[in-house]
Amino acid sequence: MLNIDQLSRAILQPISLRFPDGCCIVVRGASGSGKSLMLRAIADLDPSTGQVSLDGIDRNEMPAHEWRRRVTYVAADSGWWLERVGEHFEAPDIAAGYLVRLGFHGDVMAWPVTRLSTGERQRLALLRAMVQNPRVLLLDEPTSALDPEATAKVESVLHEKIAAGVIVIMVTHDAAQAKRMSKRRYQMKDGALSEESA
Amino acid sequence: MTYSDLSYWDIGTAALLLCINAGLSIYYQLGVAKRLLIAAMRMVVQLTLVGLVLKALFATVSPWLTLLCALAMIAFAGREAMARQDRTFVGFWGYGLGTLSMLMAAGVVTLFAMTTQFHADPWYDPRYAIPVLGMILGNTMSGVSLALDRLLSDADNGRAKIEARLALGQSFRTAMREPLKGAMRAGLIPTVNGMAAAGLVSLPGMMTGQILAGVDPVEAVKYQLLIMFLIAGGTALGVFCAVMLALNRITDPRQRLRLDRLQLP
Numbered sequence: 181m182l183n184i185d186q187l188s189r190a191i192l193q194p195i196s197l198r199f200p201d202g203c204c205i206v207v208r209g210a211s212g213s214g215k216s217l218m219l220r221a222i223a224d225l226d227p228s229t230g231q232v233s234l235d236g237i238d239r240n241e242m243p244a245h246e247w248r249r250r251v252t253y254v255a256a257d258s259g260w261w262l263e264r265v266g267e268h269f270e271a272p273d274i275a276a277g278y279l280v281r282l283g284f285h286g287d288v289m290a291w292p293v294t295r296l297s298t299g300e301r302q303r304l305a306l307l308r309a310m311v312q313n314p315r316v317l318l319l320d321e322p323t324s325a326l327d328p329e330a331t332a333k334v335e336s337v338l339h340e341k342i343a344a345g346v347i348v349i350m351v352t353h354d355a356a357q358a359k360r361m362s363k364r365r366y367q368m369k370d371g372a373l374s375e376e377s378a
Numbered sequence: 379m380t381y382s383d384l385s386y387w388d389i390g391t392a393a394l395l396l397c398i399n400a401g402l403s404i405y406y407q408l409g410v411a412k413r414l415l416i417a418a419m420r421m422v423v424q425l426t427l428v429g430l431v432l433k434a435l436f437a438t439v440s441p442w443l444t445l446l447c448a449l450a451m452i453a454f455a456g457r458e459a460m461a462r463q464d465r466t467f468v469g470f471w472g473y474g475l476g477t478l479s480m481l482m483a484a485g486v487v488t489l490f491a492m493t494t495q496f497h498a499d500p501w502y503d504p505r506y507a508i509p510v511l512g513m514i515l516g517n518t519m520s521g522v523s524l525a526l527d528r529l530l531s532d533a534d535n536g537r538a539k540i541e542a543r544l545a546l547g548q549s550f551r552t553a554m555r556e557p558l559k560g561a562m563r564a565g566l567i568p569t570v571n572g573m574a575a576a577g578l579v580s581l582p583g584m585m586t587g588q589i590l591a592g593v594d595p596v597e598a599v600k601y602q603l604l605i606m607f608l609i610a611g612g613t614a615l616g617v618f619c620a621v622m623l624a625l626n627r628i629t630d631p632r633q634r635l636r637l638d639r640l641q642l643p
Contacts, residue, residue: 217643223545224632224634225544225545225634225635226634227539227630227632227634231410243549243633244631244632244633244634245544245547245548245549245633248544248545248546248547249546249547250547252545252546252547253545254545255541255542255545258542258545259536259537259538259539259541259542259543260539260542261536261540261542261556262537296430304556305542308546309545309546312547314545367438370558373425376599
């Protein structure tokens, strides 16, 4: 259970939301409306006010890096800091089990990061976060660089994670994807979050 | 062997070389003539004034005047170190970070040298203390500004990498490991190179000066070694302090990357 109470920061109006385990919400809205800022604030990557707690434990009661391990933000174009793909994974063998499902063939873990396309980087960044088993995934346009086929693969893996109890907050531009992913859909407009009417 | 006094005529003829350079720059439109001449003029004025100040200072041997002079040198070094960085912290820390590190490093090393190796009487004799501080400070300043410049630009340019690591739950210290190593190296490499090349490629300036002034080369080498060790120690200490302070300042208790605390000049 993730509980967000009056979370607020510059540009963003106070947000209060509750997420039971295995819940997915999608957030849509124009560029610059504050979607990424909201995800970053939940992950405590930027200063914000208000309370955020996971399973009744406030995020300030644990060191920031432990919070982010449980509540993990994945940027649309996440960074890679070492030479080879595999070096970025905490458990490369667990990750390897997902590679084919995400559309990879061959030994991508041994590749240099520079060999990856934008879409490949995007899928691997999601996988990198996922195999650390966070309780909450904050996904910033996780399929923006993917074709429909690869998008379907990512969604199928995400559905499986959600069914296993992971909470997903997903920002997307794609209305059809929003419908596929969740019944709880929100709009961000000028920093104000509102629930979409069905 | 004794040393021979220089006449102003001797200095003037040496300055001719610079005028030739400036002429070449104007001819080939390299655009450095003006900066070259301004820098040369600054040097002449600054050194002449310093000569006069030192003469007065050495005549009085006052601890307070010596301290005042030392603090002024550190204050100038702090400004100079900040001016050499592409990015600095906003507010007090922009100036304070480098200056505090140098105050700490150059101060400690100079005090150490004055009270142990140099048998001056009194121990703070400005004839020793001020030139020693100057040499340590000059090198520490380069090291500190190189290290800070590297750390802050790597943090700024490498934001995606660092934040990806933070987002995955790594500690700030871990996420900054590569920029930290790069900054330490950038700050210390000039000193390491200087020690490695000493004597083979160049004769260090102080030793050259002493030899020109008639000192036995073996004695001059001993002094130079002492100074090199003090310089290396001071630079390492200053770079370490500056990088650690900067690392602290660029994050907060929630281990965020606070690039909002940086500014471009």
